[in-house]
Structures are given as structure tokens and as C-alpha cells.
Amino acid sequence: MRRCLPFLLLSVALLFACQTVPITGRQQLSLVSSESLLPMSFSTYREFLAKHRVIENTPQAQSVKTVGARIRQAVQEYLSSQGLSERLKGYQWEFNLIEDKSVNAWAMPGGKVVVYSGMLPVAQNDTGLAVVMGHEIAHAVAAHGEERMSQGLIAQLGGVALSTALSQKPQETVNLFMQAYGLGTQVGVLLPFSRVQETEADRLGLIFMAMAGYDPRAAADFWQRMSAAKQGAAPPEFLSTHPADETRIRNIKEFLPEAMRYYRPR
Numbered sequence: 493m494r495r496c497l498p499f500l501l502l503s504v505a506l507l508f509a510c511q512t513v514p515i516t517g518r519q520q521l522s523l524v525s526s527e528s529l530l531p532m533s534f535s536t537y538r539e540f541l542a543k544h545r546v547i548e549n550t551p552q553a554q555s556v557k558t559v560g561a562r563i564r565q566a567v568q569e570y571l572s573s574q575g576l577s578e579r580l581k582g583y584q585w586e587f588n589l590i591e592d593k594s595v596n597a598w599a600m601p602g603g604k605v606v607v608y609s610g611m612l613p614v615a616q617n618d619t620g621l622a623v624v625m626g627h628e629i630a631h632a633v634a635a636h637g638e639e640r641m642s643q644g645l646i647a648q649l650g651g652v653a654l655s656t657a658l659s660q661k662p663q664e665t666v667n668l669f670m671q672a673y674g675l676g677t678q679v680g681v682l683l684p685f686s687r688v689q690e691t692e693a694d695r696l697g698l699i700f701m702a703m704a705g706y707d708p709r710a711a712a713d714f715w716q717r718m719s720a721a722k723q724g725a726a727p728p729e730f731l732s733t734h735p736a737d738e739t740r741i742r743n744i745k746e747f748l749p750e751a752m753r754y755y756r757p758r
């Protein structure tokens with residue numbers, strides 16, 4: 493009986509360490525506190541920007557900021573109307589375009605988004621950009637980075653150091669963050685999101701772009717263009733972490749009727 497106790501405690505702790513993703517209602521593990529994670533994310537993001545050429549004051553850079561701000565505002569208003577504003581507590585949204593021909597984009601915890609200039613020809617216009625950014629904003633809103641790190645904590649520590657993991661600033665959290673987003677290698681590439689998270693980001697991304705007034709019917713064409721770009725000599729980086737395939741395009745089409753219910757054309 494005594495031996496069961498740690499497992500019982502672990503189960504109870506995990507029960508309280510769950511949260512629900514808005515709209516999809518999926519239960520996710522949440523062992524990493526925003527208080528410890530967001531400052532790391534923000535400083536890593538700043539460091540990344542310092543090491544890359546941030547494009548400022550061009551129409552393209554302005555598009556990235558405008559599309560990002562419109563989607564962010566629509567999502568904030570929606571979450572607020574549902575009494576879920578807490579979800580975005582401490583977020584400091586930022587949308588930057590950097591000079592880099594990789595077909596890539598990513599989001600760090602707390603709303604720090606980067607779009608690479610190589611993505612622009614595939615996006616083609618603001619609506620295409622809204623597909624990419626809706627997807628990235630969805631990863632941030634659904635806290636997929638935190639979830640992945642929480643799973644990593646469980647995998648690395650098991651139940652043994654759960655109390656440590658649950659404390660404010662465990663070294664393990666820092667280590668996992670550096671593994672995930674460290675600047676040593678390619679930022680955003682080391683922590684592939686799971687298939688479940690990718691599909692969820694596709695579904696929420698469509699809804700978020702629709703809420704902001706971008707036509708979600710454009711998404712399937714965007715992913716077709718991504719798929720075509722993949723046929724080139726160098727597969728886009730975005731695709732190595734964001735698998736684009738027929739399944740994804742089929743899912744997008746399946747999610748479309750739901751997204752259309754949120755669509756508010758401007």
C-alpha cells in the first residue's frame with residue numbers, strides 16, 4: 493500500500509497540472525509556469541533578432557505586423573468574450589519579418605512570432621500570410637511549447653522530482669527550454685510539435701484568421717503552394733517541422749466549415 497502512495501500523488505498532481513485548450517477543448521499537460529517560461533522566451537527571441545537582419549519599414553514588414561496585430565486582436569476579443577483572457581496573461585505579442593530566404597516561420601511562447609522573407613513568395617498576399625501567422629499564433633495561444641516542455645519534464649524526471657518540476661524556476665525547465673529554443677543551432681527547429689499539436693494549430697489557425705476577417709478558404713491553396721515548394725531542391729525548413737501532405741490539406745478542408753462560422757469579412 494505504501495508503495496502506491498507516490499503514484500497516487502503523481503496522478504493527483506498531474507490532474508491539477510492540466511489545462512484546456514480553447515475551442516478544441518483538448519486537455520493538455522501544464523507543468524511549466526508562465527512566470528518561469530516567458531522571461532526565457534522573451535530574452536531568447538530578443539537575442540535571435542539581434543543576430544538576424546530584421547526588415548523594418550517596408551510594405552512587407554508592415555504586412556507581417558498588420559496581419560499579426562489583426563489576428564491577435566480578434567483572438568483576444570474572442571477569448572475575453574469567453575472569460576478566457578487569463579490564457580494570454582503575460583503575453584507580449586511581436587511580429588517580425590527577417591531577411592532569410594528559408595521558407596520558414598515560428599512562434600515562441602508568449603506570442604513572439606518570426607516570419608522569414610523566404611515565406612513571402614509562397615504566402616503571395618496578406619491572406620496567405622494570415623494562414624501562416626494564424627497557424628503560428630495558434631501554437632502560441634494553445635501553449636504548445638509549454639505542453640511539449642511539460643511532457644519533456646515527465647519523460648526526463650518521471651515522478652521522482654515532480655515537486656521540483658512544479659516549483660517556480662527549476663533548472664530542468666531552463667535546460668528543456670534551451671534544448672527547445674536554444675540559439676546554439678536552429679531556433680524553433682529542435683522542438684518539433686506533435687502531429688496532434690500541428691493539426692490543432694491548423695484548425696485553430698483557420699478559425700483565428702477567419703475571426704480577423706481573412707478568408708479561410710484560401711488556406712488549402714496556400715498549403716498546396718507549400719507542398720509545391722517542397723518539390724524544389726531544398727525542402728523548406730517550415731515543412732521539416734510542419735509536415736505538409738495530403739492528410740493536412742484534407743484536414744484543412746474538413747475544418748473549413750467550422751472556420752467559416754467565425755468568418756467576419758471586412
Ligand SMILES: [Zn+2]
Binds near residue numbers: 690733734
Ligand atoms: Zn506548426
